Amino acid sequence: MTHVHKAGLRNWLKGIMLKRVHRMITCEEFEDFVLSYLDGELPYRQRSVFEWHMKVCRECRDYLAAYQRATELGQAVLLSPHEPVPEDVPEDLIKAILDARTR
DSSP states (O other): OOHHHHHHHHHHHHHHHHHHSTTOOOHHHHHHHHHHHHTTOSOHHHHHHHHHHHHHOHHHHHHHHHHHHHHHHHHHHHHOTTSOOOTTSOHHHHHHHHHHHTO
16 A cells, blocks of 8 residues: 555545544644643543544644644743753744743
């Protein structure tokens, strides 16, 4: 099975899951729950649905990983402002963190 065929099949299955699974959340709703999920504030049922969505949706798994990484970097900058920034950190992320510090 080719990579393109696997990707197409995965997207088709994801579409079916998001439309037909009872109480499944959309990717937009997933984003709305990220902070509550990371803070451990989602009730059991909502957390289960959130985690099920992550199993089905690669884009949301990637989004959550990027969100966590950005949060970690932001905390590191605030706690150790004189430490050098890792080279793999995008310049626009550095600017956003620094802008947030001045508010």
